[in-house]
Every structure is written in C-alpha cells, then in structure tokens.
Amino acid sequence: MTQQNIKISDATVQEAEDNCTSLGIEALKHDFFDNLFYVQGKFSSLATKNDYYMALAYTVRDRVLHHWISSIAAHTQNRARTVCYFSAEFLMGPHLGNNLINLGIYDEVKQVIEELGLNFNELIELEEEPGLGNGGLGRLAACYLDSLATLEIPALGYAIRYEFGIFDQKIQDGWQVEITDKWLRYGNPWEIRRPEWEVHIKFGGYTEQFTDEEGRFQVRWIPHQVVNGIPYDTPILGYKVNTANTLRLWRAEAPESFDFSAFNRGDYYGAIDQKVTCENITKVLYPNDESFSGKQLRLEQQYFFVSCSLQDMIRILKERNLPIESFHEEFAAQLNDTHPAIAVAELMRLLIDEYQLDWDKAWEITQKTFAYTNHTLLPEALEKWSLHLFGSLLPRLLEIIYEINFRFLEEIKLQYPDDHERLARLSIIDESGERYVKMANLACVASHAINGVAQLHTELLQETVLRDFYEIYPEKFSNKTNGVTPRRFMVLNNPGLTNLITSEIGADWVKNLEDLRQLEIFVDDAAFCEQWHTVKLNNKIGLAELIKQRTGIIVNPESMFDVQVKRIHEYKRQHLNLLHIITLYNRLKENPDLEITPRTFIFGGKAAPGYFAAKLIIKLINSVAEVVNNNPDVRNQIKVVFFPDYNVTNSQLVYPAADLSEQISTAGKEASGTGNMKFALNGAITIGTLDGANIEIREQVGEENFFLFGLTNDEIQTLRWQGYYPGSHYETNPELRKVIDLIASGHFANGNVELFKPLIDSLLYGDPYMLMADYQSYIDCQDRVSQAYLDTASWTKMSILNTARTGKFSSDRAVCEYCQDIWKVERTQIELKQYAHQHFALEL
Numbered sequence: 001m002t003q004q005n006i007k008i009s010d011a012t013v014q015e016a017e018d019n020c021t022s023l024g025i026e027a028l029k030h031d032f033f034d035n036l037f038y039v040q041g042k043f044s045s046l047a048t049k050n051d052y053y054m055a056l057a058y059t060v061r062d063r064v065l066h067h068w069i070s071s072i073a074a075h076t077q078n079r080a081r082t083v084c085y086f087s088a089e090f091l092m093g094p095h096l097g098n099n100l101i102n103l104g105i106y107d108e109v110k111q112v113i114e115e116l117g118l119n120f121n122e123l124i125e126l127e128e129e130p131g132l133g134n135g136g137l138g139r140l141a142a143c144y145l146d147s148l149a150t151l152e153i154p155a156l157g158y159a160i161r162y163e164f165g166i167f168d169q170k171i172q173d174g175w176q177v178e179i180t181d182k183w184l185r186y187g188n189p190w191e192i193r194r195p196e197w198e199v200h201i202k203f204g205g206y207t208e209q210f211t212d213e214e215g216r217f218q219v220r221w222i223p224h225q226v227v228n229g230i231p232y233d234t235p236i237l238g239y240k241v242n243t244a245n246t247l248r249l250w251r252a253e254a255p256e257s258f259d260f261s262a263f264n265r266g267d268y269y270g271a272i273d274q275k276v277t278c279e280n281i282t283k284v285l286y287p288n289d290e291s292f293s294g295k296q297l298r299l300e301q302q303y304f305f306v307s308c309s310l311q312d313m314i315r316i317l318k319e320r321n322l323p324i325e326s327f328h329e330e331f332a333a334q335l336n337d338t339h340p341a342i343a344v345a346e347l348m349r350l351l352i353d354e355y356q357l358d359w360d361k362a363w364e365i366t367q368k369t370f371a372y373t374n375h376t377l378l379p380e381a382l383e384k385w386s387l388h389l390f391g392s393l394l395p396r397l398l399e400i401i402y403e404i405n406f407r408f409l410e411e412i413k414l415q416y417p418d419d420h421e422r423l424a425r426l427s428i429i430d431e432s433g434e435r436y437v438k439m440a441n442l443a444c445v446a447s448h449a450i451n452g453v454a455q456l457h458t459e460l461l462q463e464t465v466l467r468d469f470y471e472i473y474p475e476k477f478s479n480k481t482n483g484v485t486p487r488r489f490m491v492l493n494n495p496g497l498t499n500l501i502t503s504e505i506g507a508d509w510v511k512n513l514e515d516l517r518q519l520e521i522f523v524d525d526a527a528f529c530e531q532w533h534t535v536k537l538n539n540k541i542g543l544a545e546l547i548k549q550r551t552g553i554i555v556n557p558e559s560m561f562d563v564q565v566k567r568i569h570e571y572k573r574q575h576l577n578l579l580h581i582i583t584l585y586n587r588l589k590e591n592p593d594l595e596i597t598p599r600t601f602i603f604g605g606k607a608a609p610g611y612f613a614a615k616l617i618i619k620l621i622n623s624v625a626e627v628v629n630n631n632p633d634v635r636n637q638i639k640v641v642f643f644p645d646y647n648v649t650n651s652q653l654v655y656p657a658a659d660l661s662e663q664i665s666t667a668g669k670e671a672s673g674t675g676n677m678k679f680a681l682n683g684a685i686t687i688g689t690l691d692g693a694n695i696e697i698r699e700q701v702g703e704e705n706f707f708l709f710g711l712t713n714d715e716i717q718t719l720r721w722q723g724y725y726p727g728s729h730y731e732t733n734p735e736l737r738k739v740i741d742l743i744a745s746g747h748f749a750n751g752n753v754e755l756f757k758p759l760i761d762s763l764l765y766g767d768p769y770m771l772m773a774d775y776q777s778y779i780d781c782q783d784r785v786s787q788a789y790l791d792t793a794s795w796t797k798m799s800i801l802n803t804a805r806t807g808k809f810s811s812d813r814a815v816c817e818y819c820q821d822i823w824k825v826e827r828t829q830i831e832l833k834q835y836a837h838q839h840f841a842l843e844l
Contacts, residue, residue: 131165
C-alpha cells in the first residue's frame with residue numbers, strides 16, 4: 001500500500017484544533033454543543049441532565065485524547081519499557097472531576113457550564129462510578145496509574161471490564177442489602193472499544209503430545225471452549241503533564257453469539273446459550289465462591305484476564321517489529337497480589353507452545369518479566385486452587401506448573417536434601433489432603449522481586465507466611481510502603497484546604513508532597529490556624545447535610561467527627577468501636593447529668609455478601625444507632641451514623657470532614673492500609689494500633705500527634721502462646737461486662753437475645769482478633785482523645801502537623817521506588833502533537 005497525504009485546508013485544521021484540543025472558554029463551549037448535537041443527538045429543549053453530562057464528558061475526553069494519542073505515538077517510537085500492572089481490581093472512581101484537575105481546567109469548565117445556565121456540581125455527580133474493585137487493593141492500583149502517568153512512566157493497567165461491579169449497598173431494617181451495580185446502563189464515555197485487537201482464550205479440553213517437523217517435542221492444547229476477549233481502553237491522564245497512559249479492560253464474548261440452527265428448531269434458549277456462558281466470565285466482580293461453580297468462575301476470570309493481557313503484550317511487541325526474545329526488555333509486569341499469578345504459567349505456555357522457545361529461555365524471560373506484590377498476612381487469603389478444578393479447566397497450564405515445581409524442588413533439594421517439611425512448604429503443589437495449586441508460591445518462584453506494602457508487613461512476610469522463600473531468595477524481597485494520590489484525595493476532594501495550603505506555600509506540593517513540610521512554620525500562626533479550623537468546619541457542615549439527606553439523621557458539625565470507613569471485616573474491628581460507643585452510652589444512662597465531649601461516630605463500608613459475621617456487625621451498628629440516637633438521656637451528646645454505599649465518590653466527602661481516624665485493626669493483621677494515609681493527609685488525627693502503615697504514619701507525624709493503644713504483634717503472639725482466655729477480661733472488667741451484657745440482653749434488638757449471640761460468643765469464647773484484650777487500652781485512649789479535642793487550638797495544630805508530615809505517603813514516592821528498584825524504567829517526556837493532517841496521514 002502506498003502512503004498518501006489527504007489534503008485538509010488550514011482553516012479546517014485550525015477549526016478542528018480549536019474545537020477539540022483548545023482549553024479556551026469559547027472552544028470548550030463550542031465543543032460541548034457539538035458533542036450534545038452530534039454525539040448525543042439532542043438539542044437543549046430535548047436534552048436530559050445525563051445528555052449534558054455525556055456532552056461534557058466527551059468534551060473533556062477530546063482534550064485527554066490529544067495527550068493519549070501523543071503518548072502512544074511517543075512510547076511506540078521510543079521503544080520505552082512499559083510497566084504492565086496486572087490487578088483483578090481497579091477502583092478508579094469517577095473520571096470527570098479527576099481529568100479536569102489533571103488537565104488544569106477545573107475552574108474554566110465550571111465557568112463554561114454555569115454560563116450556559118447549568119448546574120456544574122449536578123453534572124459532576126451524575127457520573128456512575130465504575131465499581132471495578134472491592135477496596136484498598138483496587139484503589140491502590142488506581143492511585144498507581146495516576147502516579148505512573150504523572151511521573152511520565154509508560155504504563156498499561158490490565159484488568160476485567162466487569163459488567164456489574166461491586167454491589168450498591170442499601171440498608172433495610174439495619175441489614176445490608178446488595179443491589180446490582182449497573183454502572184454501564186447509560187454508557188461509558190471514557191472508554192473506547194478495540195474489537196480489532198480481540199484475542200482468543202482456551203478453556204477445558206485436553207492436551208496431546210507430538211514431535212514437530214524439526215524433531216522437537218511439542219504439546220498441543222485442544223480446548224473444549226474458546227472465548228473471545230475484547231479490550232476496552234480508558235485513558236489515564238497525569239497531573240499537568242502531557243502523558244496519558246492506558247487502562248485496558250477485557251470483556252468476554254462468544255465467538256458465535258447466536259445459533260441460528262438452534263433457534264430455527266425452536267430451541268430459543270439454546271440459541272443464545274454460548275453467548276450467556278461466555279459473557280458470564282466478565283459479568284460480576286468477585287462472584288461468591290462458596291460453591292464449585294463459583295470457584296470455577298473465579299478461576300476462569302483470573303485466567304481470562306491474564307491470558308488476554310499477555311497476548312496483547314505480544315501483539316504490541318509484534319507491532320514494534322521486535323523478537324519474542326525481547327519480551328522482558330519491553331515489559332515489566334507487576335502482579336498485584338495472587339489473583340493474576342496464573343500469568344506465570346500462561347506466559348510460559350505462550351513462549352513454549354506458541355513461539356517454540358526452549359524451556360530455559362522461556363523461564364529466563366518469565367522471571368525477568370514478573371514481580372509480585374503481596375497484600376495479606378492472612379494464610380486463608382493466599383489463593384489456592386484444587387487440582388481437580390485447575391486441571392479440568394486449564395489442563396495445559398497444570399502440566400507447566402508441574403514442570404516448574406519439579407525443576408524448582410530439584411534445586412531446593414541440593415540445598416536442603418533431607419528437609420522434607422521445608423520442601424512441602426515450598427512446593428507449588430499442596431500435597432496434604434486434597435491437593436491444591438498454591439498461587440503465592442508460584443508467584444514467589446517465578447518473580448524476580450517480591451515486596452510487601454508496609455515496613456511491618458514486609459518484616460512479617462519474611463518471618464511468617466513467606467519465610468521459606470525469604471531464606472532462599474533474600475535478594476528478591478523489599479518493602480514498598482503504599483501511597484495515595486494527592487490529586488484525587490486532596491486537590492479534588494478538599495478544595496478549601498487545597499486553596500489554603502497553596503496560598504501559603506504555592507502549588508508545587510501537588511506533585512512533590514514532601515513540600516507540605518513547609519506548613520509546619522504556620523502551626524503558631526493564629527490567623528492560619530483559624531482558617532484551617534474554618535475549612536474543616538465547612539467540610540463537616542457539608543457532610544452533615546449529606547448525612548441528613550442519606551440517612552435522615554441530624555448531626556452536630558461542632559461535635560467531633562469520629563470516622564471508621566473501610567471494608568467490614570472482623571480483623572478491622574468495627575465492633576471494638578461499637579464497644580466504646582456502648583461504654584459511653586452506659587455512662588450517660590448511669591449519670592444523666594454527665595457532660596462528655598460531643599461526638600458523631602460515622603461508619604461506612606461493605607461486607608462481602610457471604611460473610612455473615614461482617615453483615616451482623618453492620619446490623620449491630622445500625623441497631624446501636626437506633627437506640628443511642630433516640631434516647632433522651634444521651635441528650636444528643638453522641639450520635640451514630642452508618643453512611644450507606646461507601647465508595648470512592650462518597651469517600652471524597654468523608655475524608656476532608658473527619659476529625660478522628662479510626663485505624664484499630666488487630667496488630668499484625670492489616671498489610672498497610674491506605675485510608676489511614678488519606679485521613680492524615682486531610683488533617684484527621686489517627687487513633688490506632690501498631691499495625692500496617694500506622695507505624696510509619698506515627699513515625700512521620702510524631703508520637704504526640706497520634707493516639708496509640710493496644711497490644712503489639714509480638715505481645716499478641718506471646719499471649720496466644722501462653723494461652724489466651726478472653727473470658728477473663730469479661731470477668732474482671734466491670735465496664736466491659738456491662739457492655740457485653742447489654743448487647744446479650746437484646747437491648748439493641750428489641751429484646752431478641754439470639755440476634756447478636758454469634759458476635760458475643762465469638763468475643764467470649766474465641767476472640768481471634770483480641771478485642772477483649774485491647775478493650776481497656778482503647779477506652780483509656782479514647783478518654784484522652786475526648787480531653788484533647790476540647791482544646792481547639794492544640795487540636796488544630798495536631799491537624800496541621802498531620803497534613804504537613806504525610807509527604808512520604810504519596811503514591812508518587814511509592815511508584816518512584818518501584819521504578820528504581822523493581823521495574824527499571826525511566827520517564828518518557830511527551831510532546832503534544834498538533835492536530836494536523838501531516839501527523840495523521842492515511843495508508844491507501
């Protein structure tokens with residue numbers, strides 16, 4: 001084919017550039033109306049609010065595409081090594097506001113919309129949040145994509161385009177009710193479908209061995225089913241840079257979506273059976289895996305997205321005319337926890353079966369490509385798959401895993417020839433009882449780097465769950481403490497504080513968070529402290545209004561906003577927080593004249609649909625709220641709120657308004673946490689244990705600006721070794737006993753003594769998360785919090801210092817450490833290409 005330049009007049013070029021890439025007010029207005037008319041097919045008298053939102057989104061996307069196409073062109077031309085971030089979750093949050101911040105046109109677009117007589121905030125709030133994650137894991141991945149683009153590092157995020165994401169949460173009669181998250185019902189203006197890059201994924205069937213024409217041993221996988229993977233691309237823009245990277249999400253489709261012959265036979269369900277079966281793979285985030293079919297679907301999801309992604313990376317390699325042997329030179333792949341660990345075996349399959357590399361060369365490429373981030377210390381959370389399920393679904397991959405394991409164990413036998421217990425622990429195959437594939441072991445064997453996500457977490461990994469691997473591969477291990485993006489979790493969600501800070505120290509802190517240290521000189525500036533306090537109060541007033549709208553509960557913005565928002569789990573100990581609330585309730589009931597520091601306790605978070613204890617904790621929170629909020633003896637000195645459907649959108653309203661951040665997990669259980677960082681960044685003071693990143697936050701902000709309580713991990717292990725009897729605390733602590741007895745009496749359940757009995761029994765006869773042991777320390781610490789809050793000037797100084805000293809917890813810092821120590825990648829500066837025909841010549 002010959003290349004010809006299609007003639008376009010200079011006026012046409014200039015008009016297109018002005019309308020689609022210009023950041024000027026008039027160009028933005030013109031493009032907004034163009035998108036309303038030509039994309040939405042509406043004019044103002046017919047347009048709905050959603051039409052206006054979509055038109056605005058497309059207007060902003062036009063500007064983002066300018067950065068995106070320029071970035072892709074530069075990365076392709078420069079052969080820049082690309083970070084490929086494999087994650088089952090990307091909890092991105094709404095795109096519109098974040099893109100406006102990163103383009104630097106938030107105020108300009110707001111002006112445009114308001115000049116047109118529309119409500120800017122209403123349009124921002126119309127965006128459906130992509131529910132593509134469950135909590136911290138997915139939000140961390142999203143922060144890292146933001147930082148990779150801001151730091152101008154070429155990157156691809158790979159995951160699944162779940163049709164229905166994490167459920168919407170409603171509270172009915174105090175119980176969590178899961179509602180389908182139809183985030184795609186009105187379309188997604190930020191994504192571009194790429195059907196021409198579809199790939200084919202095999203499932204089931206069998207393998208057969210043969211010798212090829214050159215006499216080489218080969219294996220052919222004959223699948224029972226083939227599923228198509230279709231990529232959907234979303235540009236991820238960096239902050240005030242020209243770089244825009246890609247989030248590539250995969251949707252499963254059937255090769256043939258409609259069987260005409262079945263339909264003509266009258267088998268109408270059979271006609272679409274293949275379509276339904278294939279598309280189920282990407283229907284729902286984290287299907288309930290209590291049943292065999294649920295487990296199979298989860299494994300199908302994991303294999304589907306990593307196989308799609310690896311095949312896509314090979315396509316990119318081919319487009320660059322590079323040999324398959326250079327795969328690891330072009331890509332650095334990060335496994336975000338064990339969900340994508342199956343990528344190890346799939347890359348080996350592709351290299352050996354599809355590209356005929358010998359085993360040693362394929363293994364070298366695989367090890368140089370992958371690195372593994374561990375996110376949990378809970379052994380039950382380290383994924384494993386039964387051999388029966390794995391072999392029936394992925395027969396060729398199981399053969400490859402057997403071979404990896406055999407070669408690995410042969411090496412280990414040279415070091416530990418008679419240590420059979422060590423070999424069993426290290427083996428990728430669990431031979432005890434029903435046999436399993438241990439995915440964390442596979443990731444550790446195949447990765448050139450392994451990291452934890454907080455200093456304590458990494459140390460405990462090396463001492464406990466991954467100790468055997470640390471002893472044989474100490475050079476692989478490092479710590480990379482998590483971080484959060486200040487663009488979303490300060491600039492976007494807390495404009496009042498952002499403006500105050502910027503007025504004093506300039507705006508460079510948004511990209512260099514350590515610059516917040518400059519705020520320390522203002523802690524004794526009375527005028528600045530008053531402004532800081534006013535910003536916080538205004539944020540609390542805004543949240544109080546929203547709480548009233550969502551729950552009907554009226555709260556006092558002058559009270560301390562004591563906040564615990566996160567996934568509901570027993571180890572996160574929302575029920576310890578409740579024990580404190582009931583303690584205060586009992587004190588007020590016993591002494592109606594008692595004056596205490598007014599508090600509003602705010603909870604938020606979702607429980608996994610199959611996790612009964614977590615759902616019962618939500619019920620108890622709401623039951624306590626019903627009693628406490630309506631008891632005249634309390635005199636509104638304490639209020640309890642469960643904020644429903646906690647997600648990224650809602651979190652952006654909560655973090656700026658918090659006075660006290662509850663980070664009270666059992667020491668040694670939380671890998672890191674990122675909510676703790678977001679609260680501190682927004683000026684909340686932490687009450688917490690020495691767990692996860694709490695330790696490093698305390699080190700940074702200062703012991704005097706952090707409320708510490710509870711047993712340490714070492715003390716907990718000693719207590720368990722000695723024999724822990726939680727009932728002793730009940731027997732010897734009168735105040736604790738009153739709290740437990742009040743719950744057990746049915747006081748918060750309309751007299752139903754059975755309702756909360758499972759929680760009470762767990763505390764009295766097991767207490768695996770040490771609530772009873774930590775109760776008194778927690779109550780004493782909360783009493784100190786109450787006293788401290790009464791001194792507004794001192795509390796404000798503590799708040800300022802928390803923000804000023806959180807620079808370490810930027811995701812930019814974390815990503816820089818990954819780039820230098822693990823990925824070995826460098827920034828690629830992007831020059832925006834002007835929208836001109838010579839840059840976009842057509843091949844004819």
